[in-house]
């Protein structure tokens with residue numbers, strides 16, 4: 001078993017002629033929280049989506065839990081993985097989106113159980129019990145029968161976190177989980193995330209919440225125009241940035 | 255209404271005189287139409303009788319609409335058989351239409367051109383030709399292809415052969431109506447599928463669902479909300495379009511009416527008789543449509559609207575409540 005949950009070496013990705021990622025290196029140790037910051041359009045979402053193989057990277061090596069993402073190395077050749085294998089690996093990585101993306105036609109409880117039942121094949125009653133436990137954990141035990149449209153943004157995002165946790169992921173990816181929330185609702189989501197971090201979950205969090213990064217992150221990466229400009233200890237990166245770009249970025253978000 | 259917190263004023267609602275006049279005109283016109291429907295007209299014959307040596311004559315009257323004939327045939331076995339055939343034809347054609355239509359829509363949206371182009375051609379062709387012509391085409395299919403066989407492509411070995419002379423009028427009608435419907439349903443289904451937010455697919459994929467699972471468990475149920483209302487219209491429309499099958503000899507409702515009036519010449523009465531059945535069935539379908547749409551609308555609105563029955567109950571309760579605490583029209 002390697003030391004790293006995520007090990008990205010020289011990842012490149014382009015859409016048409018636009019180079020979105022230009023050789024990104026990123027390493028996430030097991031049990032650590034990594035915050036990814038950077039201006040809009042710098043490629044943060046693209047990087048997260050590559051880790052989950054929602055996008056294919058064009059070049060570089062990407063390992064999750066010691067295994068190549070999307071490919072298998074055999075006899076010095078890279079074999080593309082079959083789609084059911086890719087689904088299997090995705091199901092072991094939780095993902096939380098900026099716009100929640102809860103299934104609008106399902107109740108809160110069904111949102112959480114659907115992955116367990118349909119992807120993992122867990123019995124419905126067992127799944128429901130586990131879902132209730134998760135709802136308690138995110139402080140929404142009395143909302144199981146509601147539909148997402150009946151919840152506030154903060155509540156929806158907490159359900160989305162519970163939905164991802166239901167799959168018992170080894171890694172959680174958060175893509176700006178609080179950016180679509182009213183300011184007074186940000187705290188309740190960050191609290192759940194802090195809890196999760198304290199429980200030892202490996203997390204990569206794209207965020208503009210510098211307070212959260214400083215308090216919770218073990219490492220901060222600053223991504224700008226498809227390259228990692230700066231990375232390291234949050235205190236050092238956020239309080240005494242070396243590059244002009246990071247200085248400029250921080251002066252805008254703080 | 256309070257203006258300074260102490261004085262209360264009576265609120266006088268706006269009077270809509272124009273609306274009252276319009277309502278009165280419509281009510282009179284409606285009464286006249288109803289009167290003509292349920293009135294008698296002279297037949298042109300005169301009936302005479304002699305009582306106590308006095309001969310009296312009067313014109314013989316009859317109902318303008320032959321209601322007696324209508325109800326005499328309304329539940330006759332031929333009409334009822336026709337009714338069953340109409341329902342069967344509607345169900346089979348809609349089944350073919352919906353299943354094939356959703357399939358064509360999914361193909362249309364596929365990134366694979368080998369799937370999307372044939373799907374486009376299908377819709378183009380079947381929407382471009384009249385359904386009546388299509389029915390005649392399927393009915394006379396044997397003239398083009400005498401046998402349909404399953405075997406080695408371009409080879410001579412066959413595992414299964416179908417004699418196309420076995421295509422009855424009913425089968426031709428069911429296939430024709432169903433294939434034509436699929437073209438329209440595919441457009442309806444496509445609109446529904448693309449109405450579902452991309453984030454839903456992303457979330458399902460991130461959970462590890464396969465493409466098929468995502469489609470079945472996440473996209474289709476949500477697309478239903480958009481697909482169902484026009485599909486309900488299609489069912490209602492299909493129920494009536496099946497009457498075209500009479501032209502190739504299927505004895506459905508209209509065909510049955512035609513068969514009966516061919517021998518007794520009561521054309522209008524039997525057409526009314528058939529129409530009554532159509533109206534009854536479309537009414538039932540409309541009610542069913544309302545509740546099915548409600549079911550698939552779950553989660554789309556914060557609060558489910560009340561059903562008409564629930565609304566009626568609430569209104570009655572409201573009236574009963576008002577009678578207990580009746581107060582003048584003063585709002586505080």
Ligand SMILES: Nc1ncnc2c1ncn2[C@@H]1O[C@H](COP(=O)(O)OP(=O)(O)O)[C@@H](O)[C@H]1O
Nearest residue numbers: 015018020038039040041042043044045046047
């Ligand atoms: N599917 C796509 N097709 C084309 N361009 C894309 C696509 N997704 C993202 N991009 C482009 O890639 C760049 C990086 O996007 P993204 O990773 O979403 O940035 P971030 O999350 O840091 O704001 C942007 O310029 C965006 O327009």
Ligand SMILES: [Mg+2]
Nearest residue numbers: 044045046175
């Ligand atoms: Mg983004």
